[in-house]
Amino acid sequence: MNISHHFDDATLMAYASGSMPQGMALLVACHLQWCASCREKVSLNEAVGGTLLERVKPAALDAGALDRLMDRLDEPDVPAAESESVEYADPEVPSPLGSLLGCSLNGLAWRRLGYGVHQYDLGLSGPGATRLLRIAPGVSVPHHGHRGSELTLILRGSYSDELGRFRVGDVADVDAEIDHQPIVDTDQECICLIATDAPLKFSGLVGRLIQPFVRL
């Protein structure tokens, strides 16, 4: 797997601190299974967070406390334990997702959203939504912006948008600033896992027309 798009540091930090909505944390865990570089960053964040919790008493934060803390962070520490790797039969589905789905991507009860687009909602609780989208070759998702953050992990095929080309294993980590229109750019359908922390905001006419129906 040739991964070229990763999470922002802020996203990995939120994941390591456990402050992420359930669906987004699931998506991050899925990418981590495939990406050693993001795994390493998370371990580092967790080690630093753990060190802070273990070694600092709130009342002890006097003037020199921060300096002493930084000195301690430089001390060698026990590396974070390797997360247990679970063998999963389906190479397209990372195990955190696989254990929720319980079947292959092709075996899911996909619901048609519109021309060339199918959805499978994971039905997780949280402020946003977590879904799989299956998009036919040449089809584009309506132009949309975001009220919050949107994380996307490619499981099959590829797409291109204003941010670049995204292939299996890549993640798109976009926030409220980004307005984009992904289009499937090969003759293979694209399946991706998408987690948001707020509803999407469609900008094009078609987007505004379909939004009431698809509730993306």
Ligand SMILES: [Zn+2]
């Ligand atoms: Zn990564």
